[in-house]
Amino acid sequence: MTMNAWVASFDAVAASDTVGLELYDIDVSRWFDALKTLKTEHNFVRLEFITGVDRGEGECEVVALLSDANARTIAVRARVSSGQVVGSVVDTFPGAAWHERELAEMFGVALSSGPAEHLLLAKDGPEHPLLKSFSLIAEPKAR
Numbered sequence: 553m554t555m556n557a558w559v560a561s562f563d564a565v566a567a568s569d570t571v572g573l574e575l576y577d578i579d580v581s582r583w584f585d586a587l588k589t590l591k592t593e594h595n596f597v598r599l600e601f602i603t604g605v606d607r608g609e610g611e612c613e614v615v616a617l618l619s620d621a622n623a624r625t626i627a628v629r630a631r632v633s634s635g636q637v638v639g640s641v642v643d644t645f646p647g648a649a650w651h652e653r654e655l656a657e658m659f660g661v662a663l664s665s666g667p668a669e670h671l672l673l674a675k676d677g678p679e680h681p682l683l684k685s686f687s688l689i690a691e692p693k694a695r
Contacts, residue, residue, distance in 0.1 A: 553593045562586045564628075573627055580614070580630040584639025584664070587616060587628060591644055595620045599641075602651035604659035610634035612659050616641075632661055640665035 564576040596618035
């Protein structure tokens with residue numbers, strides 16, 4: 553499968569808001585299959601990271617950065633609405649476990665692998681501190 557075929561089969565849209573980085577937007581329902589196909593058919597064997605970006609009003613973007621053996625790097629991005637589940641890629645990229653745990657704990661993203669074990673935040677600590685809606689204790693009160 554060529555990269556153009558991958559783009560077509562996953563309805564990926566090449567983003568224009570980047571500088572020098574190949575970035576593809578996909579539907580979150582295709583997340584697992586798209587990343588697995590990039591690894592197995594396009595040799596993007598290295599997962600650099602997965603992270604989230606809070607877009608406010610219950611929406612978050614999940615972004616994965618992948619590299620191949622020739623140091624070609626691409627990013628895949630999917631928008632996640634509150635209540636949607638992101639397919640876990642841990643079986644394809646074992647190193648994704650830490651990144652997925654961060655998504656769950658810091659951004660509140662639900663993953664198909666189930667609830668994340670609390671390893672980054674205390675069980676009785678704050679919920680999802682990287683969301684824009686998170687209130688900082690040191691934040692000055694509105695006047």
